[in-house]
Structures are given as C-alpha cells and as structure tokens.
Amino acid sequence: MAEIREAIATAARAVVLPGGVGKLTCHGYTPDSITAPHFFAGEYSLEFDKAYGRGLDEAELTCRVLVGRADDVSAQRTLDALLAGAGAASLKQAIEAARGEPGEAALGGLADDFHVTRVQGYRWYEHQGTQYVGAELIIRIIGDGRS
Incomplete structure (x- = not known):
C-alpha cells in the first residue's frame, strides 16, 4: 500500500x-505538519481474498485535502474546485x-484498477x-492479492 x-x-x-x-502540496502518508493547500493519503481498509487463490484484494483509501482558512469564502471556493x-x-x-488506458494496469502497474468513489466529511479539520x-x-x- 505504501507505493500505491x-x-x-x-x-x-x-x-x-x-x-x-499557490500550489497543492501532496504526501502519500499522513504528515506531521502541512503547507496548505495540502492533499495526503490517510488511513485505509483492506479486504483480502475477494477472489479464489489470492486473485483479488480490495482496498478503500481515505485521502484528505485541507485548505487554509485565511478567508472562509475563498478557502471554500478553493476546496470546491479541488x-x-x-x-x-x-x-x-x-x-x-x-x-492508464483501457487494458493497462493502473498506477504504473501497482493496481488492476481504482476509482475515486466519493467525497465526504466537508468540514473544519x-x-x-x-x-x-x-x-x-x-x-x-483493486489488485492481485499475490503481489
């Protein structure tokens, strides 16, 4: 999961x-401190053995995006755009x-496929x-559970 x-x-x-x-700063982990606006990959859940023989695992990754609040309205407009x-x-x-293209593995071969499914928790953090x-x-x- 670290590479993903x-x-x-x-x-x-x-x-x-x-x-x-400004520019969006990004991390693949939960950082100690951030420079806003900031995106990071947080916690995840992992379901093993969704197919026979370790053929498929499924993960749900929660990512967060945080925007500074120097001005409440402009911060929310920036967040809405993101x-x-x-x-x-x-x-x-x-x-x-x-x-990737149809038929190609996603994330440079790290997963079979993935999809941003929803946004939740629009609030102050x-x-x-x-x-x-x-x-x-x-x-x-989703990806092969054997790798």
Missing part, C-alpha cells in the same frame, strides 16, 4: 489551482488520469493545532 499511496499523491500533484492560491468532478483543479480528474477547511476523498483500489 505515494503514486496517488504523485497523481494529485497534477492539479492546477485557481490563480493566487472536489469538483472535472476541471483543472479537480483531484478526481487528476488522480484518475493515473488509471484540526491538524497539529491549526484549523483548516477540508474534506475526504474515498478511493477504491
């Missing part, structure tokens, strides 16, 4: 934020670009004592 989490963070770096916002289904700032679009507006993105990942 890092590959998803790398894909998220492709977003282009609205002018004046959570959109499409567009230059869309995390869904940027991350799913790493799925505290990270290392600082408040951010943020949300979670849930990614479903």
